[in-house]
Amino acid sequence: MKVSILQFDIAWGETGDNLSRLREAFGKCPGSDLYVLPEMFTTGFATQPGSKVDETPELTVAWMKEQAREGDCAIAGSIAVKDGDSYFNRFLFVTPDGNVTTYDKRHLFTYGGERTRFSPGSQRVVAEFRGMKFLLEVCYDLRFPVWSRNLGDYDAAIYVANWPVVRQDAWDTLVKARAIENQCFLLAANRCGHDPVCDYLGGSAIINPYGQILQRAADYAEEWITAELDMGMLDSYRAKFPVLEDSDRFRLL
Secondary structure, X not given: OEEEEEEOOOOOOOHHHHHHHHHHHHOOOOOOOEEEOOOOOOOOOOOOOOOOOEOOHHHHHHHXXXXXXXXXXXXXXXXXXXXXXXXXXXXXXXXXOOOEEEEEOOOOOHHHOHHHHOOOOOOOOEEEEOOEEEEEEEHHHHHOOOOOOOOOOOXXXXXXXXXXXXXXXXXXXXXXXXXXXXXXXXXXXXXXEEOOOOEEOOOOEEEOOOOOEEEEOOOOOOEEEEEEOOHHHHHHHHHHOOHHHHOOOOOOO
């Protein structure tokens, strides 16, 4: 499967502007099966009272469906959305047939104020597309390995993030660790640029089950990175070196 990640500088609170820029960006990277966008790709990390969430999530979903249909691909990323009386950091995985799989971020970033405004999700979610199974995760989830433990139910993990430069070493280390310990491909989509609170280097990467980086975005750059995920290699590696069979069994909730 051919996958691409877009690392870009999200315009703060400007959903329409971000979607317009993304439409243009998609035209520069045709032919992938899956495209991954960063966390809260329509607004930036909108956790503070008064900061904009995606007030028209139905329009964003419609935009994602249109892109998926036109490109015959899946589109993945999270948005900050109000649903009823609650706010969620919601991961959307949209396929070309119009199906939408959602995951609400489980681990809210208390240090950054996310827990004061948003509600946590309670369900771990795996999306299936074109013969591969993808675990959906958001940013701070990366620090909690029990939640992402491979139970034999996924082939690749997707982490979408707004992970700041001051903690870049943790990001670079943990994305490789999650791939190695779970014997999976890992798609790590981070933003670059800045918002009113933080600066972002990026470090978006596509990593194989050995922890080797297949592609990594340049620091502070807006760009696509693309790689092929080889299921034959993954199956062969797991059969030859069946680490997951010896793993501990945790109760997730």
